[in-house]
Amino acid sequence: MTATIDVQSLTKEYGRLKAVDELSFQVQPGEVLGFLGPNGAGKTTTMRIIAGFLPPTSGSVRVCGFDVETQPIEAKRKIGYLPEGAPSYPEMTPREFLEFIADARGLPKGSRRARLEEVYALLHLEKVLDRAIETLSKGYKRRVGLAQAILHDPDVLLLDEPTDGLDPNQKHEVRQLIGGMAKSKTIVISTHLLEEVDAICTRAVVISGGKLLADDTPAGLAARSRYHNAVSLKLADASLVDTVRAEIGALPEVAETEIDGDTGRIIAFPANGKLPLVPIGRLADQKGWKLDELHLETGRLDEVFRTITGGASA
């Protein structure tokens, strides 16, 4: 299968500053790519170049086979784009605004009305359709932006921080919506929220300083964490912590142990390639330790993220 988004050695310079530096990656249909990086990493610049808003300094971007520089209109027809901050025309109502998008996108006359109604329903916009966008809450504004992006049922969706500023319920809704569309489309989401990558992405690309630092599945990224396959346990009797820690540390499957300062949990890190969960469970059984909690860590994305991006803040 050919990639629907094909980014080759993309570079964008602003004067002497390299916002994007020799970035290359491909995205296939059915993938939800999480575009991760600290603020100022070049995420938005890359999205803008793919969407055809900014010209690259060098390198190329193809969307569904169309070069965004030489065939911009064809490429833009394939793309649904939610720019950062979901800009729109504040004095218009969502109905007027989406009718304009339908005009601009040239939605076919026959299915236009039905598609508009469908999108209003999908994003729960019915109640606010005739209020000026500037009077709407941040959540509704974001949903109007999303409605605009999906209206023409594009093959490629580029969403720049789609859940930024939404409350947890709204975030959940937007993620469900994205998940629902994922099978048939190519979706790129830029975010600095790691939970989001975990929740919806099938693949994650980490960039910092405009350079690609990692390209992996969320699970693969998590596996890079030193917490991957670590075991954390919490004792009912806190006074035993030091003894228990020493005994667990002596297990061959455990490389080292650590006490989490806030919660008093003991964390046992696995020795190379070993799985310490079962031996620790057995040991606890034999010794009759009373455990409040015992669980397997899958790896912490935030820690991986910090390690990869060199400690720059998320």
Added chain:
Amino acid sequence: MSGIAAVFKRELASYFTTPVAYVFIAIFLIVANAFTFYLGGFYERNQADLASFFTFHPWLFLFLVPALSMRLWAEERKSGSIELLMTLPIEPWKSVVGKFLAAWAFTAIAIGLTFPIWITVNYLGSPDNGAILAAYVGSILMAGGFLAIGSFISAMTKNQVIAFIVAVVVSLMLVLAGYPLVLDVFSAWAPDALVETIASLSFLTHFENIRKGVIDVRDLVYFALLIGLALYANTIVLELKKAD
């Protein structure tokens, strides 16, 4: 063409969903009529024509049209909606033309709403209605020239105040291109041919011809070229600096 139509429709509707349209039309009508009757001496001249009405149009447009054009692109830049517009499958020149035509149509509506003065002059006497029609056409054409220049300038900044002031100054130069104020700057050193060319760029000279009821192809071509060039420059500026 659908791209132009979509942008045109949105833009024109946006005038009427904000107070801009009503304030603009009200002020235009009040000032146009005040000038006609007080400065122009409509009654005192005792002639059945609208000379005292049309004479002031260049001066009126000089300030009112930039107030309309200043927001065309500067506002899109300021609010970030330019990113949305430029990532829709519409060629930039179509957006430029769509927006310009909307602003022009709006101005034409405002100018059209001065029709009571035409009724008045027909009630009082029997004017040359052909000449009046020609003057209306000239007035709308001239407004188009001001608008295209204002739109071009608006595309260069995200600050509407700057867009307004620069548009007023540039328009003033064009209005006065045939007058000593501008020509003296050049006549001292520039060859006569250049000075004459600059003089021939004056809005006033071309508008005066049409206003008198003489529709000369050269005057029409002048405004058409001016509008075309300004919109072409507008498109280039837009493509060169979309983001900042």
